Amino acid sequence: MTTRVSSQYLFTNSQIGLQRIYQLLDKEDLNGLSATDLTNYEDVSVGDLSFVQLLQKNFSGIDTDDDGTLSSEEYEKMINTISEKGMTYQQLQALAQSGSSSDTLLQTVLEHFGEVDTNGDGMVSQTEIDAYSIEAEIAEKKEEYNKISSSNYSIMYGEDSDDDSDDEE
Numbered sequence: 001m002t003t004r005v006s007s008q009y010l011f012t013n014s015q016i017g018l019q020r021i022y023q024l025l026d027k028e029d030l031n032g033l034s035a036t037d038l039t040n041y042e043d044v045s046v047g048d049l050s051f052v053q054l055l056q057k058n059f060s061g062i063d064t065d066d067d068g069t070l071s072s073e074e075y076e077k078m079i080n081t082i083s084e085k086g087m088t089y090q091q092l093q094a095l096a097q098s099g100s101s102s103d104t105l106l107q108t109v110l111e112h113f114g115e116v117d118t119n120g121d122g123m124v125s126q127t128e129i130d131a132y133s134i135e136a137e138i139a140e141k142k143e144e145y146n147k148i149s150s151s152n153y154s155i156m157y158g159e160d161s162d163d164d165s166d167d168e169e
């Protein structure tokens with residue numbers, strides 16, 4: 001359940017953070033973000049630096065018309081894609097690398113990216129992460145249950161033999 005909350009946090013936080021970065025850095029010419037704008041991040045708070053890193057590392061992918069600037073349309077499209085389809089391995093990696101805290105959810109998703117991305121479109125969505133963590137939780141519970149039931153069996157067996165020896169004495 002905690003995973004569901006944090007996956008929602010990851011996506012909502014990323015979308016809001018990216019919007020904040022755009023407003024903050026688009027000041028040179030107000031025509032969109034250039035690669036140079038992305039290096040002037042003195043005003044960006046430490047917690048938001050991971051989003052700058054995401055933009056820097058995925059610049060060419062977001063700049064779909066290849067003019068060296070992320071226009072507001074291109075930017076909006078990226079944010080929509082994140083909410084609809086999710087994030088790529090490279091985007092998540094950028095968030096994880098400069099994240100202020102060691103986010104275990106991010107690490108887990110990166111380690112099992114191929115398994116989490118069940119529709120194989122190269123992006124993991126919030127739904128895919130939640131489905132994956134529910135399955136992992138079920139598998140864990142099953143394993144736990146098997147352990148408990150097998151140890152219960154040996155306890156009962158042990159008690160039985162104790163009772164037998166008590167009777168004999």
Ligand SMILES: [Ca+2]
Pocket residue numbers: 063064065066067068069070071074
């Ligand atoms: Ca562009």
Ligand SMILES: [Ca+2]
Pocket residue numbers: 085086117118119120121122123124125128
């Ligand atoms: Ca997917």
